[in-house]
Amino acid sequence: MTSPAIIAQNLEKRFGVANVAIIKKISLEIKTGEFVAITGRSGSGKSTLLYLLSGLDDPTSGNVIINGKNLSQLDSQEIHRFRNLEMGFVFQFHYLLPELNSLENVLMPARKLHHELDKREYALELLDRFEVRHCAEKKPSQMSGGEMQRVAIARSMIMQPAFLFADEPTGNLDSVNGETVMSIFEQINREQKTTILMVTHEADYARRASRQIFLTDGKIEHDKSQRHIHRR
Ligand SMILES: Nc1ncnc2c1ncn2[C@@H]1O[C@H](COP(=O)(O)OP(=O)(O)OP(=O)(O)O)[C@@H](O)[C@H]1O
Ligand SMILES: [Mg+2]
Numbered sequence: 001m002t003s004p005a006i007i008a009q010n011l012e013k014r015f016g017v018a019n020v021a022i023i024k025k026i027s028l029e030i031k032t033g034e035f036v037a038i039t040g041r042s043g044s045g046k047s048t049l050l051y052l053l054s055g056l057d058d059p060t061s062g063n064v065i066i067n068g069k070n071l072s073q074l075d076s077q078e079i080h081r082f083r084n085l086e087m088g089f090v091f092q093f094h095y096l097l098p099e100l101n102s103l104e105n106v107l108m109p110a111r112k113l114h115h116e117l118d119k120r121e122y123a124l125e126l127l128d129r130f131e132v133r134h135c136a137e138k139k140p141s142q143m144s145g146g147e148m149q150r151v152a153i154a155r156s157m158i159m160q161p162a163f164l165f166a167d168e169p170t171g172n173l174d175s176v177n178g179e180t181v182m183s184i185f186e187q188i189n190r191e192q193k194t195t196i197l198m199v200t201h202e203a204d205y206a207r208r209a210s211r212q213i214f215l216t217d218g219k220i221e222h223d224k225s226q227r228h229i230h231r232r
Pocket of ligand 2: 046047048167
């Protein structure tokens, strides 16, 4: 049996002077290789939960344990290193660096870890696989939104992370480009066994994940695993 990849215990997040609880004592376990969609209405706490589960933000109380490491027990240097090596991130807006071309953007996480040279071939392979090889020398301002998002996904995968966290990765794309991004996620999950946590408010996309967690007002209202129907 594979042990859970991510364990959240009694996670709570409060914000502001009013100290309002936005995430209310959530406990859950995510297994290696799962493709989890986090859904729910605007303001239900989806992004906040994703940030807590990925260590981008700290809980007010409770624990997040990833691959046996309790994030609250790592110092900031350890957490940075762990994140750079094991986690990829994709957001609604791509956050590519405007002064760098696609290839340089994809290599950025590798550069931070001094692996830029040995990752060059893989970066080109990823650009190829996501059909943006022709954009290798282009800067973000010279590309379409769909192309930028595919480059951002290539960047998130350059270190072959065990986890991919995505916050509304299709939110800023039309349906054709949204579909392409979803197929890429399905491919990454199937072929690299990457554990994926994706926030989306689009029911059709959420249904394609292997598990759907539906949040209402900072709590899990439904959590259902579904048999994964692979579309090719
Ligand atoms: N840094 C913060 N300070 C104060 N309140 C916050 C902060 N971040 C989020 N909130 C509040 O927490 C609630 C949940 O926010 P969150 O961004 O997690 O929602 P969401 O489900 O991702 O919504 P959306 O679908 O609109 O992106 C909201 O009411 C928001 O205003
Ligand atoms: Mg959000």
